[in-house]
Amino acid sequence: MMLSLRVFVAAVLAVSAAPAGAQLVADASDPLIELSRMSLEQLSNVEVTSVSKSAQSLSSAPASIYVITREEILRSGALSIPEALRLAPNLQITRLTSSSYSNGARGFAGRPDVQNFSNKILMLIDGRSVYSPLFSGVEYEMQDVLMDDVDRIEVISGPGATLWGANAMNGVINIITRKASESRGALMQLDGGAEEQAAALRYGGGLGADSAFRVYAKWFDRGSSEFADGSSAENDSRKLQAGFRVDTSAGDNSFTVQGDYQTLDQSFQDVSDVTSTGANLLGRWEHAGDRVTTRIQTYFDRVDREHPPSGIAFDIDTYDLDFQQSALAGARHRLVWGLGRRYNDYDTVNNELAFVPNHRTLALTNLFVQDSITLTEELKLTAGIKFEDNTYSDWEVLPDVRLSWAPNDKTLLWLAGSRAIRAPTPFDTDVQEFVGGQLLVLGDPDFESEKVDAFELGYRGNPDSKLSVSVSVFYDEYSDLRTIELSPVTVLPLRWGNLMQGSAYGFEAWASAQVTPWWRISPGFRSLHKRLEFSEGASRLVSVVQAGDDPSWQWYLKSSMDLRRFGIELMWRRVAALPEPAVDAYSQMNARFSWRASDRLEVAVKGFNLLNETHREYADPQGQLIRRSVMAELRFNY
Amino acid sequence: MTLVAPAASAAQFSVDAVKAAYLFRFAQYVGWPEGPTDAPFVFAISGNEDVAVHLEHLLAGMSVNGRRATVRRVTQIHELDGVQVLFIGAKVFARTRALRANAIQRPILIVTEDENGLDGGAVINFIEMNRNLRFEISLNAADRSGLKIDTALLSVAARVERRPQGALNCLEGYPRLQRSASCNIRMASADVRRRER
Numbered sequence: 001m002m003l004s005l006r007v008f009v010a011a012v013l014a015v016s017a018a019p020a021g022a023q024l025v026a027d028a029s030d031p032l033i034e035l036s037r038m039s040l041e042q043l044s045n046v047e048v049t050s051v052s053k054s055a056q057s058l059s060s061a062p063a064s065i066y067v068i069t070r071e072e073i074l075r076s077g078a079l080s081i082p083e084a085l086r087l088a089p090n091l092q093i094t095r096l097t098s099s100s101y102s103n104g105a106r107g108f109a110g111r112p113d114v115q116n117f118s119n120k121i122l123m124l125i126d127g128r129s130v131y132s133p134l135f136s137g138v139e140y141e142m143q144d145v146l147m148d149d150v151d152r153i154e155v156i157s158g159p160g161a162t163l164w165g166a167n168a169m170n171g172v173i174n175i176i177t178r179k180a181s182e183s184r185g186a187l188m189q190l191d192g193g194a195e196e197q198a199a200a201l202r203y204g205g206g207l208g209a210d211s212a213f214r215v216y217a218k219w220f221d222r223g224s225s226e227f228a229d230g231s232s233a234e235n236d237s238r239k240l241q242a243g244f245r246v247d248t249s250a251g252d253n254s255f256t257v258q259g260d261y262q263t264l265d266q267s268f269q270d271v272s273d274v275t276s277t278g279a280n281l282l283g284r285w286e287h288a289g290d291r292v293t294t295r296i297q298t299y300f301d302r303v304d305r306e307h308p309p310s311g312i313a314f315d316i317d318t319y320d321l322d323f324q325q326s327a328l329a330g331a332r333h334r335l336v337w338g339l340g341r342r343y344n345d346y347d348t349v350n351n352e353l354a355f356v357p358n359h360r361t362l363a364l365t366n367l368f369v370q371d372s373i374t375l376t377e378e379l380k381l382t383a384g385i386k387f388e389d390n391t392y393s394d395w396e397v398l399p400d401v402r403l404s405w406a407p408n409d410k411t412l413l414w415l416a417g418s419r420a421i422r423a424p425t426p427f428d429t430d431v432q433e434f435v436g437g438q439l440l441v442l443g444d445p446d447f448e449s450e451k452v453d454a455f456e457l458g459y460r461g462n463p464d465s466k467l468s469v470s471v472s473v474f475y476d477e478y479s480d481l482r483t484i485e486l487s488p489v490t491v492l493p494l495r496w497g498n499l500m501q502g503s504a505y506g507f508e509a510w511a512s513a514q515v516t517p518w519w520r521i522s523p524g525f526r527s528l529h530k531r532l533e534f535s536e537g538a539s540r541l542v543s544v545v546q547a548g549d550d551p552s553w554q555w556y557l558k559s560s561m562d563l564r565r566f567g568i569e570l571m572w573r574r575v576a577a578l579p580e581p582a583v584d585a586y587s588q589m590n591a592r593f594s595w596r597a598s599d600r601l602e603v604a605v606k607g608f609n610l611l612n613e614t615h616r617e618y619a620d621p622q623g624q625l626i627r628r629s630v631m632a633e634l635r636f637n638y
Numbered sequence: 639m640t641l642v643a644p645a646a647s648a649a650q651f652s653v654d655a656v657k658a659a660y661l662f663r664f665a666q667y668v669g670w671p672e673g674p675t676d677a678p679f680v681f682a683i684s685g686n687e688d689v690a691v692h693l694e695h696l697l698a699g700m701s702v703n704g705r706r707a708t709v710r711r712v713t714q715i716h717e718l719d720g721v722q723v724l725f726i727g728a729k730v731f732a733r734t735r736a737l738r739a740n741a742i743q744r745p746i747l748i749v750t751e752d753e754n755g756l757d758g759g760a761v762i763n764f765i766e767m768n769r770n771l772r773f774e775i776s777l778n779a780a781d782r783s784g785l786k787i788d789t790a791l792l793s794v795a796a797r798v799e800r801r802p803q804g805a806l807n808c809l810e811g812y813p814r815l816q817r818s819a820s821c822n823i824r825m826a827s828a829d830v831r832r833r834e835r
Contacts, residue, residue: 031651032696035659040794043663044772046656291793331796377767 062404062414064472068153075569077592077606082140088155089510089524089556094617097624098225099141099237105157105171107528107550112622122168125175133344135427146216151178159420162384162400169420180247181212193631195223217242225624237266256284272308292327311351319343337369354432365389380404392424411461421449442493453477466514473507486539502532524556551576567594581619604633656771658692665702669786679705682712682721685730715740725749772796
């Protein structure tokens with residue numbers, strides 16, 4: 001399981017011994033090449049940074065958005081998507097076990113001990129939706145990218161349904177990888193430590209004057225978490241993933257084809273391994289005219305999962321077609337409209353957890369239009385509406401109105417009101433859970449969408465050239481939240497209901513200060529207060545905390561130092577206690593010390609969860625003890 | 639996809655890199671009143687080294703209107719010979735009155751980044767709007783320098799400045815006059831107005 005130290009040292013020596021005179025290739029991630037290919041209209045829409053390099057500080061999106069940059073991810077040393085997402089101060093990431101995580105934005109991260117899994121966030125990888133259609137949650141162990149290929153991750157807290165799509169009830173995680181033309185040359189990254197070993201390889205190059213490609217492969221072997229008594233949970237996992245991307249441009253047209261394949265193997269004590277495979281293929285065409293940009297995207301995605309310990313298995317085939325167009329209409333209007341349809345065709349092998357019927361084809365259709373109106377040079381109004389139809393519910397109407405005011409180039413104030421939903425899934429409507437032959441939980445065919453009406457107010461600005469600040473406050477009204485109800489007369493089986501409602505408010509704030517040319521400090525904080533109550537007729541079998549066992553606040557502090565060829569990255573977080581089941585507040589720290597030996601070689605030592613030998617983020621038994629992990633890292637580019 | 643606009647707008651670039659990319663694009667939408675030539679296409683830059691560096695980088699291996707392209711740093715009037723585009727940085731705008739006064743008498747596309755740019759003789763002036771970099775065009779200045787501005791460029795401009803002038807020399811049936819730059823520009827802007835209606 002461990003990459004032997006000898007292999008690691010041999011690799012370091014081999015790389016250091018590379019011929020000194022070999023030709024250096026210019027950094028292909030050159031933004032100028034991208035700019036030089038843009039049409040006038042695209043140039044006029046490019047966001048420009050003139051003061052700060054921090055990507056989010058100048059973003060004009062009237063939303064609570066944090067952009068995790070590629071540089072931030074690489075500096076953090078994160079090896080998985082959820083660990084990279086910890087860089088976003090507006091997101092709540094909880095590591096349940098070695099490989100499973102839950103996520104939440106503005107709360108509602110779920111409560112797995114009462115079968116409420118986090119299900120209110122939309123996650124996209126290059127425009128491909130990756131939350132599971134069976135229950136609307138992200139299975140993080142199934143999602144991976146080569147970290148070096150990530151261009152940025154946009155994390156939006158609050159509803160984003162109008163433009164981003166289904167399930168964006170409390171947040172959107174939008175992972176965008178770099179174009180193939182930006183990842184030329186070869187990359188090798190090796191990571192090794194007692195808890196985890198990983199390797200990543202990539203090679204990219206040109207295909208004629210107008211095309212570029214890359215291919216990659218990555219592998220990891222990740223150690224177990226621990227049971228409450230300190231014994232190993234024996235849930236170590238191994239993944240192999242490979243993929244490619246080709247980008248072509250011809251005049252105003254650009255084409256992208258990309259795909260990935262992965263196979264994951266997770267131990268389940270000494271019973272039998274849980275195996276998963278995933279494959280996807282995506283094609284995109286974009287035409288950038290002087291006033292109108294058109295985009296058509298389609299993808300196929302297949303997931304297979306077998307869970308022999310429980311006798312359950314499923315496979316899901318997803319087909320998606322999406323059309324989107326944006327147009328400048330006159331001097332003041334920018335219209336974006338689009339429509340899309342997605343099919344999820346799934347089969348399950350049922351056991352104690354069953355979906356009845358065990359085969360369905362879910363269809364999701366959406367149609368949206370949004371207009372951004374420049375009222376004055378300072379004032380911009382964005383109004384959008386989305387109509388969404390899925391297999392279980394009728395057309396839902398999701399409106400979104402945002403007003404932004406930029407009195408100068410250092411200040412943006414914004415105001416928003418929107419409605420978003422989490423639509424019913426097979427887990428809400430078709431599920432049957434048996435315990436010892438007794439039907440315990442039964443889905444409700446009449447289950448309705450969970451709804452939120454969100455009101456937000458935010459400020460983002462650069463009060464000083466060395467300081468960027470973002471603050472937003474929100475007030476959310478929830479209705480038809482999922483509850484656990486009793487069957488009339490017979491009590492069992494338990495059924496899902498929509499008998500909870502209430503509100504939540506809180507704020508999110510983060511800043512980034514360039515204290516000296518070589519030192520940047522970025523603090524972040526968010527708070528959450530929920531006031532939920534049961535509707536008339538609710539069973540009250542489990543308290544309102546069933547909607548989400550969420551911390552009421554979280555601190556975050558990041559420090560980045562550049563001392564010539566040395567880098568020191570520290571990230572500290574403190575998460576408040578969880579109410580029910582109770583988990584103590586905890587603090588943790590990640591660190592990475594790096595040395596750029598040459599333009600091609602970087603060597604680093606990094607550690608995750610350094611403050612304790614083990615720590616707990618969620619209650620036993622769904623949550624396990626997470627071990628400290630220390631690793632050596634080697635990155636080689638040529 | 640972002641809230642404000644899809645695709646291309648999401649990435650962030652330095653404002654000077656975007657200015658360099660614009661200068662390169664502008665050249666394809668402007669007609670110069672000169673015959674075929676083997677001379678290089680010259681971008682003259684005064685007072686903004688970052689734009690000059692980005693443009694040099696961008697032009698490497700590129701041609702402009704079928705010609706080899708170069709960047710020339712200029713401060714003096716005599717350095718304007720053979721120049722097609724002159725970019726004047728904000729830092730030196732006020733003290734380049736003599737340079738501008740000379741350049742406007744030649745077929746040179748003068749581009750500035752100053753709020754008084756168009757009044758100061760520029761054909762195109764960069765302006766930052768809502769965190770985007772846009773530009774405004776003076777058709778009178780283009781007219782005076784004998785440059786033909788493509789309608790596509792006018793349609794993307796944030797603002798087009800156009801002082802009323804006699805329409806006579808653009809009337810149909812006067813082929814000799816119709817070939818003049820001023821006529822072409824006016825026809826072009828009429829096209830734009832028609833499209834806007």
